[in-house]
Amino acid sequence: MPIPDQNTAWLPAPWDYAYRSFAENDAWYTGDTAALAKMYGRESATRSTHVRNGQQMQGGLVGAASRMFWGRPVPANENRARLHVPAPADLAALASDLVFAEPPEVRLESPGETKLRRDGKAQTRLDLIANGDEAHAMFNQMGELKSALGAVALVVRWDTAVAEHAWLEPSAADVIVPTFRSGRMIECTLWSEYVKGSVYYRHLEHHVIGAIEHALYAGSENNLGRRVPLAEIPETASYAELVDSDSRIVTGIDRLTAVYNPNIPTAAWRKKGALAHTGRSDFAQLHGLFDWLDETFSSWMRDLRLGAGKIIVPEAALDFNGIGMGASFDAGREIFAGLNAPGDPSKIAFDKVQFNIRVEEHEKTAFGIYREILRKAGFAQSAWGDYSGKGQMTATEVDDRDKASERTRDKKILQDRVAIARAASVALEIDGKVFPGKGGGRFEQPTVVFPDVSQEDPEKLARTLTLLDAAAAISLEQKVRRANPDWEDDQIRAEVAAIRAERPAVPDPAGFTGDDDPDGVEDPEETL
Incomplete structure (x- = not known):
């Protein structure tokens, strides 16, 4: 997608469709329950709309029949227990840890060479770009983002005022609009949004072979608006000093300075043209289980709240607030309700209410959901603890149980190895142009070596x-x-x-002759 015209819809089709899925995954990943309630509540309200006599009619129980726990509205003045369990965030962290807890090594090798070459300035520059602690921290961030959102773009960055070498930066799928040809990304637009009052400023960074174009638009929530100078807002003012008269930064290389890295091949969008190459989130088909897990723990917390002992008392025992103001009670004082019973209040027996806290039922339900989440995501049941319910297992059974995580790791590495190698190669070439004489330049694509088994x-x-x-x-x-x-x-x-x-x-047993004296000299004491 090239830099779009002014006053066009944002986001452009078909990415407006894809970004709804990205927003859902992001809400689960960040634990934004307000966004989840708004998203699923709006969905249930839309589904409850029907047509009667040619007119659109709204159902009487808007949202009450929502299929999602977070889409059901809470009645006014009701304090309902709602708890979010950060299982999606834990799942993304698990996926990243599995691949990048022990980081890969990126190295330049000659044909047929099997050992790492530490000599040479080129390898030294590559170490700064892809093998340092900064790069390893970036890989872990990339692993989480691509797990949650389905893909990232590894973008080559450089700034002589910030660092003395080029570096790699991950951009998640929900801030990029890629263009694919034959399954490969040939250009992409990265975007950032800054809301100032009622104006939506959007900074578009368009990567093509040989150049990066920067553009700033001032518009509305759904419209790109007019193009304005980069210096109009402080967040993009620095770019105004870097671009040429065409608002471009010329890279001087014949390759793209961004590399697309999908999580695993998409399933749901394989028939949707441009979206077929976007990649699939580890959250795919798991939103319902995430929702049920939250409902299970919320029910558990509700049992804890209701399980606090309550006393049923006569209404006369409550606090009288004055004429016309009724009576009230303090829930913290553990008074549950009043009884409007006739007769002398002192002769009315007090009673208590004590609900059961169903710990075992809730725990088994939650662990069952955990197992299904891990199974669908391709991880071993032991990844978050042993929820298998089995007793002591043999070493063979433990190994077999852990094979699922190792297979998933191997599949993810196939994508990561290609993307990291391409991005590191481009970064090394950029480094050679921005920092001449340091050792960077155009070399054969480096080799990315992952440890055999992480941790x-x-x-x-x-x-x-x-x-x-x-x-x-x-x-x-x-x-x-x-x-x-x-x-x-x-x-x-x-x-x-x-x-x-x-x-x-x-x-050596093969050299034994039966002679205890290897020097051939007879010991005098042995003749005695």
Whole structure:
């Protein structure tokens, strides 16, 4: 999508349709219950509208029949327990941790080379771009965003006043409008929104091969409005000093400075043209389960509230507020209600109300929903704790149970490896132009290496290495590498040498001749 004309609808079709799904996922991800109530309440009100005698009629119970817990209105003056459980945010964090808790390594390699090259200025610049702590933190952020919203764009950034090298920045699917050709993104528009009073300012950043165009519009909630100078608001004033007369920043390279990184291939939109390549959120088909989980915990909290002991008392025992003002009670004083009973109030028996708190029923229901959420998202049931309800399991059963998470991780890595390699390559080329002589430039696409298993259990690793050693199927060097995946080659060599120095030399059985004196000299004491 090129920079749009003035006074056009925002968002442009078909992305207006996609962004409704992005907004729903974002509300669950951020825990915005007000947005959820508004979204599902509006949906139920729309569904309750019907036609009678050619006229649109509104149902009498607007929203009461909503299929979602968060879409049901709360009656006025009623304090109803509503609790949101941050399972969606936890699910996105889990997806990111599974892939990026132990970050990948991006490295330049020569053909046939298998070991990391630390020499050379190009690798040093690449380390700054993609292998430092800043990049690793960015990867974790990217993992969460793409899990929740279905995709991100890895954007190459540079600013000589901020950093001495180029860097990568993730932009979530709900702030980009990509253009695809043959399944590849060939251009994209990133946008930011600033609301000042009744005016909606939108900054559009359009990435094409060789250039980035910046534009600022002043419009309304649903209309882009007129194009205004970048210096009109302070948030975009700095760009006015960077762009040329065409409001563009020329990159000087023949590649796009943004790389699209989908979570997993979309399912629901595979027949919707441009949306077929957007990617699928881990929340897909889980909104109902998220909603039921919130309703379950809300019901649990309601039981806690109702389970507080209440006393039924005569109405005369309540606080009288004055003539014409009735009587009242303080709920904190644990008075439940008054009885308008005849006779002497002192002779009326007091009674108590104590509702049961259904802990076991609510807990089992919640754990069952947790299991279904994890199963649909492709993670092991043990990812959030053991909700399987089984007793002691064998090591084989534990391994089989955890296989689901490992398979999901492998599928996600396929997308991440391609996107990170392309984006790092572009960033290295930009770095060579913005910071000449530092080592950046155009190189072959780097290799992205993920650890074999993220956060591998030390006890499980020790058992694996022991079995491989007993089978004579692994060398000492490989055992050290497996046990210390973040070590450099010189650290591994030093550790191998230290282990060999501590272990006594073992004689070769093949060279044993039966002679106890390897020097061939007879011991005089043995002849006595």
